[in-house]
Amino acid sequence: MARGIGRVLCVALFMVVSPFVLPGDAQQPVAGTKVTQVTGLPGVKNKTGGHLGVDSGNLRFSHEEAKVDVAASSVEDVITGNDSQRLVHGTLGTLTMFAPYESGRFLSLFRTKLDTLTIKYRDADGGLHGAIFTMGVGKAEVLKKEMLAQGAHTSVPIEEGATTTPAAKEQKP
Amino acid sequence: MTRILGRGVAIFLVSFAAFTAPALRAQEKQPVKMKASAIRVAMIESNEIKLPAEFQVSLYEDLIQQLQKKGGFHIYREGDRNSENAADLVTLRTTVRGFKEGSERLRQVTTVAGATSIDVHCAFTDKDGKTLLERDIKGNVRFFGGNLRATYDFAKKTAQVVRDNFSPTAGT
Numbered sequence: 001m002a003r004g005i006g007r008v009l010c011v012a013l014f015m016v017v018s019p020f021v022l023p024g025d026a027q028q029p030v031a032g033t034k035v036t037q038v039t040g041l042p043g044v045k046n047k048t049g050g051h052l053g054v055d056s057g058n059l060r061f062s063h064e065e066a067k068v069d070v071a072a073s074s075v076e077d078v079i080t081g082n083d084s085q086r087l088v089h090g091t092l093g094t095l096t097m098f099a100p101y102e103s104g105r106f107l108s109l110f111r112t113k114l115d116t117l118t119i120k121y122r123d124a125d126g127g128l129h130g131a132i133f134t135m136g137v138g139k140a141e142v143l144k145k146e147m148l149a150q151g152a153h154t155s156v157p158i159e160e161g162a163t164t165t166p167a168a169k170e171q172k173p
Numbered sequence: 174m175t176r177i178l179g180r181g182v183a184i185f186l187v188s189f190a191a192f193t194a195p196a197l198r199a200q201e202k203q204p205v206k207m208k209a210s211a212i213r214v215a216m217i218e219s220n221e222i223k224l225p226a227e228f229q230v231s232l233y234e235d236l237i238q239q240l241q242k243k244g245g246f247h248i249y250r251e252g253d254r255n256s257e258n259a260a261d262l263v264t265l266r267t268t269v270r271g272f273k274e275g276s277e278r279l280r281q282v283t284t285v286a287g288a289t290s291i292d293v294h295c296a297f298t299d300k301d302g303k304t305l306l307e308r309d310i311k312g313n314v315r316f317f318g319g320n321l322r323a324t325y326d327f328a329k330k331t332a333q334v335v336r337d338n339f340s341p342t343a344g345t
């Protein structure tokens with residue numbers, strides 16, 4: 001009888017504790033930098049938002065539908081740049097074109113700065129691919145450093161001590 | 174009587190010429206399409222013009238996407254080892270001859286200023302390196318969209334040139 005009660009208590013305790021344990025393992029924070037893939041990754045639509053990170057020798061772009069891995073050693077060139085976009089962009093930004101008194105044009109004056117990360121890499125057959133990502137200011141150089149550490153190559157080496165300042169960018173398109 | 178007859182003949186000749194000339198011109202315009210089973214796209218070269226890396230990659234990727242969408246050819250990327258065995262392979266080499274980067278902000282605010290344009294020389298060669306076709310194609314973005322939209326415009330025009338001048342051989 002006492003053994004039976006003990007078993008029931010054990011099961012009950014397990015049921016009470018398990019909800020606190022299991023979600024902790026399942027909901028790991030999404031690794032990587034929040035980016036928008038402009039073009040280039042196979043199987044990913046242009047202008048898809050997701051997270052880009054470098055993990056165990058791979059550049060990993062993950063979004064809702066799938067994950068795409070590119071071996072860092074297959075990356076022949078990593079180049080950073082900068083760009084800008086409208087503060088109000090997307091569908092809402094398009095709709096502002098019809099706003100009265102040319103207020104859409106006025107809104108175009110307000111823009112946010114972006115970093116761009118451009119990579120060139122080879123697939124298994126030796127075919128050359130290119131991919132472009134945009135992300136928040138100062139994040140492209142960090143990603144580039146991580147990729148170079150994992151075996152990627154670049155035609156524009158990173159200057160020491162010049163990682164996140166805008167002046168450190170190789171180019172200004 | 175003779176004068177009326179002469180006028181009638183003249184009117185007939187003029188109207189005959191007016192109706193038949195466009196048809197003849199259309200026949201002249203249609204080029205004989207070259208056969209190709211596959212197209213290999215080389216990475217965009219810009220030795221003379223300093224082109225930002227994102228424009229170079231965007232030109233290349235847009236070109237491949239548009240060629241895959243239109244045409245019915247097998248498209249190979251630069252360096253793809255499988256392309257070496259392809260029969261009737263045509264290689265597309267592109268060189269940037271001019272680049273003017275505009276401003277999206279200026280386009281949106283003024284409508285008439287801030288256009289981005291890219292001038293690209295396209296050369297289609299066969300396996301032996303013999304030039305089959307050469308064209309200068311321009312990509313523009315004048316009103317809507319970011320600067321990279323100019324590369325999409327160029328890619329669409331190039332895919333149309335391919336469609337107009339090459340026909341896919343059987344088995345592609």
